[in-house]
Amino acid sequence: MKFRLTFAILLLVFSHIFSQTKLFESIKNENSDSLKIIGMYYNWDQNKTYEKYNFYITDKKTIDSLINNTYYNGLTENISEQNNFSIIVTKNNQILDRWSVSPKFENINIKGKSHKFDISTLARLAEKFPFKYNWYKQEFKNRAEFEKFYSNKIKDKNTLFIYKPDFIYEGSFEIQFPKNETFLHPKAIDEYLRPKIEKIAKDEKFSIGYVLTEFNMKNRDQYTMTVSGSKNIFNKLKETQGKKGNWTPTKLEAQIFEKTEF
Known part of the structure; x- marks a missing residue:
């Protein structure tokens, strides 16, 4: 019984690990010297609901770390909110890729489908790299x-x-x-x-x-x-x-x- 319980716990842990996917996979081969990673509330939101999560990152080491260590998880209910939050990657001030995040429902939109996403990531980045636009x-x-x-x-x-x-x-x-x-x-x-x-x-x-x-x-x-x-x-x-x-x-x-x- 103990073996079965331990095996079940390990299976759950490994299932969680392998359900993770790197968010910035599309830019992993880009030279990070000219990249910027930007987090910003949607510009049409006059109340600036998620301005507190805004971040602006140009530091090469930080960008490399984010590319290698930022994940989204498995599929979740396909639900969003009107005033979402954007994560945007630019190169020479031109958009390479972008994702829509819902802090309320703790998900991120990947190719039209919602995936679980750790919203605390936004808070940590905003605390260290805040900006307004x-x-x-x-x-x-x-x-x-x-x-x-x-x-x-x-x-x-x-x-x-x-x-x-x-x-x-x-x-x-x-x-x-x-x-x-x-x-x-x-x-x-x-x-x-x-x-x-x-x-x-x-x-x-x-x-x-x-x-x-x-x-x-x-x-x-x-x-x-x-x-x-x-x-x-x-x-x-x-x-x-x-x-x-x-x-x-x-x-x-x-x-x-x-x-x-x-």
């Missing part, structure tokens, strides 16, 4: 203007990272279709529109989508589709079945994150 949005007239700004700003000592504007599409426009036997649902409209746009676009990227806007939700006798792509598509698409709206250029807006002094 600031973020803001900035709009640009064109890609060239942004690239000039970016090339200088990304080298700034206080820059954490920059979310670039979306350069995929020049802009978008809406087309309103009546709900009838021909256009029973958005899929039918997509099948009608796509071949027409493909002839115009050729190799240009575009997308067709139906968004549940307030207008679409309140007006169920129609479907307003959003087409994103080039101004060329907007100019050349002649539509008789639907009512084409105005052209809206894509807002070239970047988000800049900076370290601030206490």
